[in-house]
Amino acid sequence: MTLAELLPSIGCSTEPVLEEGVWPDGTEVVGQDLLIGGLPATQLAARFGTPCQVLDEQTVRTRARAFRAALPRAEVVFAGKSLPCPEVYRWMAQEGLSLDVSSAGELALARAAGFPASRIIMHGNVKTAEDLKAALEYGVSRIVVDSLDEIAQLGALATHGQEVMIRVTPGVDAHTHAKIATGVEDQKFGFSLASGAALEAVLRVVEQPSLRLVGLHCHIGSQVRHVASYEEAVRRMVGLIASCGTRIEQLDLGGGFCAPYLRGDSDFDLAGFAHRVTAALNYECALHRVPPPRLLIEPGRAIVANAGVTLYRVCAVKESARTFVAVDGGMSDNPRPALYGAKYAVRLVGRGGRPKPVTVVGRHCEAGDVLAEDVLLPGDVHAGDLLAVPATGAYHHALASNYNQVCRPPVVAVKDGVARPVVRRETEEDLLRRYV
Ligand code: LLP
Numbered sequence: 001m002t003l004a005e006l007l008p009s010i011g012c013s014t015e016p017v018l019e020e021g022v023w024p025d026g027t028e029v030v031g032q033d034l035l036i037g038g039l040p041a042t043q044l045a046a047r048f049g050t051p052c053q054v055l056d057e058q059t060v061r062t063r064a065r066a067f068r069a070a071l072p073r074a075e076v077v078f079a080g081k082s083l084p085c086p087e088v089y090r091w092m093a094q095e096g097l098s099l100d101v102s103s104a105g106e107l108a109l110a111r112a113a114g115f116p117a118s119r120i121i122m123h124g125n126v127k128t129a130e131d132l133k134a135a136l137e138y139g140v141s142r143i144v145v146d147s148l149d150e151i152a153q154l155g156a157l158a159t160h161g162q163e164v165m166i167r168v169t170p171g172v173d174a175h176t177h178a179k180i181a182t183g184v185e186d187q188k189f190g191f192s193l194a195s196g197a198a199l200e201a202v203l204r205v206v207e208q209p210s211l212r213l214v215g216l217h218c219h220i221g222s223q224v225r226h227v228a229s230y231e232e233a234v235r236r237m238v239g240l241i242a243s244c245g246t247r248i249e250q251l252d253l254g255g256g257f258c259a260p261y262l263r264g265d266s267d268f269d270l271a272g273f274a275h276r277v278t279a280a281l282n283y284e285c286a287l288h289r290v291p292p293p294r295l296l297i298e299p300g301r302a303i304v305a306n307a308g309v310t311l312y313r314v315c316a317v318k319e320s321a322r323t324f325v326a327v328d329g330g331m332s333d334n335p336r337p338a339l340y341g342a343k344y345a346v347r348l349v350g351r352g353g354r355p356k357p358v359t360v361v362g363r364h365c366e367a368g369d370v371l372a373e374d375v376l377l378p379g380d381v382h383a384g385d386l387l388a389v390p391a392t393g394a395y396h397h398a399l400a401s402n403y404n405q406v407c408r409p410p411v412v413a414v415k416d417g418v419a420r421p422v423v424r425r426e427t428e429e430d431l432l433r434r435y436v
């Protein structure tokens with residue numbers, strides 16, 4: 001049976017029903033167009049050009065609120081690396097979230113947004129002296145230390161009671177792609193719990209008069225589907241807290257909450273997470289006779305991924321063993337298929353047609369520059385057609401590059417029928433500015 005024959009059971013990009021949960025809230029098919037944030041995708045493409053990353057502000061805010069509502073006593077920290085943009089950081093500040101940054105650069109964006117230092121946490125397995133100095137100068141509330149070298153360096157740079165957390169590798173397998181699994185042993189992040197390195201880090205921090213240990217941190221990976229992985233992390237981390245010999249006020253479980261990309265992908269069970277993780281925390285703390293620390297979580301993807309839609313223009317169609325549909329973007333705005341084998345849905349906007357399976361490829365000089373394989377588009381797809389790819393709000397703008405000196409696309413925020421760029425399109429002038 002061919003893919004086209006299977007169509008009624010798997011759905012296709014030209015049918016009126018959108019993949020549930022994958023598109024921004026309220027996205028609608030109207031006629032053959034797609035309304036995002038109340039605006040037709042065809043109009044957005046005409047006004048802002050392509051490729052263009054459309055970001056639905058209300059979806060971002062709604063997801064941020066959902067995390068706060070699910071865990072009202074926890075500190076919800078937006079993972080700034082997932083969508084580095086001052087305007088998005090401002091939305092997060094308004095929604096009462098904290099922010100994590102992993103470099104002086106991300107901190108510079110937070111400063112530009114006027115994000116309160118008292119709600120910023122700095123991360124990173126490597127923080128250069130410049131990163132640490134920028135963090136101390138802005139007065140970020142907590143720095144998550146990741147190596148003994150860093151503890152010594154920060155101890156020397158800090159002057160008075162800088163609050164720190166220690167990043168621990170708890171040895172939890174989050175069953176995700178190897179390149180985004182960070183809780184397992186034998187990797188560059190954190191101090192191993194099993195080897196005793198984490199406990200040694202606790203002692204080293206406590207020895208530093210200029211540092212104050214306030215918490216332990218772990219991040220088991222990204223695109224994590226199972227709440228059980230977090231429960232396991234809680235069990236192990238509370239065990240460590242009990243053996244620290246000093247009061248640990250905060251337990252940061254990191255981010256990693258999965259987001260749906262394709263039809264049938266499930267959303268993260270946030271209510272289940274809130275319930276089961278809180279219960280596990282209370283139970284383990286009672287068992288070990290330690291006061292329950294305040295919980296922190298650091299969602300990135302689950303807040304912004306499904307708020308984003310990328311619009312591309314088809315530039316060429318090539319028939320060979322399969323049909324290649326080449327667009328005006330590619331791995332420079334979305335390296336995730338090449339990096340993680342990520343899969344995306346694609347929809348042709350503006351007209352319908354009898355579907356057939358095609359491979360959507362980018363414009364870059366790499367055979368691996370493939371955006372989506374075996375997706376259904378109208379069989380007569382041709383140059384000039386407009387394609388929309390959902391679930392592109394997280395780690396797209398963040399990972400974008402200038403490969404082939406292609407200018408990076410804008411990020412255009414939409415809300416209530418109003419569109420405004422929050423990142424402008426890169427120009428050749430921007431590119432030339434760095435060359436000497
Ligand atoms: N906290 C820490 C310490 C992290 O390292 C990360 C992500 C997060 C929170 C947020 O994780 P999220 O909730 O967004 O999964 N480029 C990859 C993802 C790398 C994640 C890096 N750390 C991708 O495109 O899938």
